[in-house]
Amino acid sequence: MKQKHKLKRMKHHMSHDGAETSAEPEQEKNQQQEGRQDIPFQAEWEEMNAVPLYLDDQYVLRREIQYSLDYRYGSRRLGDIFQVFRRWAQETADHPLKPDGRRPQDLLFFDTETTGLNSGAGNMIYLLGGAWLSEDCVHVTQYFLPGPESEAAFYYHFLTEMEHSIHHLATYNGKAFDWPQVKTRHTFVRHEVPKLPEFGHFDLLHAARRLFKRVLPSCRLSVVEEEILGLHRENDTPGYLAPMLYFDYLKEQNPVFIKGVIGHNEQDVLSLISLYIELSERVLEGGTTPEETYEIGRWFEQMKEWNKASWCYHKAIRTSREWNAVYVYALALVLKKQKQMAEALPYLVSVWQNRGKHAADAAVELAKYMEHELKDAEKAFHYTEEAYTLSRNTDLRDDLEKRRRRLSGKIRPGKSFI
Known part of the structure; x- marks a missing residue:
């Protein structure tokens, strides 16, 4: 890497006084073009809608695909997220899925592909994928790492170009895996790339487990897609093959090895949009079954939203085919927390008299x-x-x-x- 450019970038990103001139970004952009090189199998990358981005003598590959807002991914139309946000804006109760004044355009539906499933420093991210919305379409943008030597360029372009959409992440197990991995790898190049932004985070795995753990054999994304979103992927590359295929790519440099993984990642981030819509609709409607309604009530109860929790428990009792002590007792306790013990009393008596749970x-x-x-x-x-x-x-x-x-x-x- 050219040391002059590297040192200048390090100075820029380590500065805290905000005194850089407006000409510096343009100068840095020009410097990125100087190290352009031939890309192995460039024609094949272009067929996959991928283009190289340079940083001195490093390069990464960026791929972008656009989808219409009318495009249906599973049971949901991607553009339905705008209606979901309008409904959340009318909801007075607090909830972990509530956007809190954000727009759909502020979300980045984010997923990574890595060389392993552990969280150690030796585990490398080689694909950063994000879906984000504009007013007229959904954009899927992916950044691919062609080799470990290009990691600075990898994070530089991701953080620079996605800055507009990293206001709030939506992931699937991203709080425990994806973003901690990004933070770990970012540490190695932190003096050469922009800082990691502060943002909110919807981890949809936690929401899926809360609503579906009692009805699904597993809350893996593939299971939730099939059973909840009605989505059946065809010719999908299994996630467990992704590390091996990347290592094959590193040996041959031919994108044919990694094409299926890139497609898998693209479908993952689209799934996150559909899943956020699905989960939000179920919460806003108060559940589709008594069991689900009860779980949503528990969710609101944890947020100390007593009125909403009480409403959910009432609905669970009303819609259940059989009397259920769990729902009745939950309602009694919420009424007690609201200082409505007179209303809670008959529910407690009925649970006691039933001599069951x-x-x-x-x-x-x-x-x-x-x-x-x-x-x-x-x-x-x-x-x-x-x-x-x-x-x-x-x-x-x-x-x-x-x-x-x-x-x-x-x-x-x-x-x-x-």
Whole structure:
């Protein structure tokens, strides 16, 4: 690499005073053209809509494909994301999938291909893929690393050109894998490339697990695509082959080895758009089944959105074919958190009387209410006895035994509970 250009770039990216002149980006762009070289199998790359980008004596390959907003990927039209964002804007409750004032154009649906599945420093990213939206189409932009020696150019062009869309990522396991890998590799070239941006992050794996883990054999993206999005890929390159195919490419430099992996990555990022639409629609509608509605309620409950959680639990109870203690008990607890114990009371009684799941827990809640709110030690003792009989939890029974001893001292001798 030409040391003069490298040192100038390092000075530019390490500067914190913001004093660079406006001419520097243009000068740097001109310098990138100086090291142009012949690209092995360039005609084959051009057939794949890929062009070389240079940085001194390094180069990477960038590929861009555009899709109409009317294009259907699985069960969803890609342009439906605009309607989803409008619906989120009308939702008053907070939620992890809520865009919070962002536009669809602010999202980058992002995925990587790597030389291995571990998170160590020896694992290299060789393909950065992103789908982003403009007002009239979806753009899929991919950056391919032709060899380890071009890593600075790889991250330089990705971070420079995608700066407009790295405001908020949407990934599938990206919080745990993809972006930590980017941060690790960026460390090695951080003085030669732009800084990593600050951004929000939708990790759709967590959302998929919450809604689908009880109904799908696995929450792998391929399974979710088939079972939820109605998408069946044809002639797809399996992900586990991607590292081996890249190493074959490094030996031969022929893109035929990697063409299937690039196509696989392209489909992955399109899937993320469809999946975000699907997940958002289900959350905004409050679920498509009682089980799903209950999980969405739990999600809102974790966000302390009590009204929305209560609405979901009411819907789960109303739409379930059979009475379900789990839904009823969840609703009772949310009502309690809202200081609506009078409304929660009949739900707790019904769970206790059913003598099934959560019956002991409901009896404990009733005992607490009788003792602390109604100051009725006799009834509190009665429900404590009931909870002790129903529970098989050793720790809970120990606590109940202490409660029994305390309450027995408050009860008038000879008092009947019948």
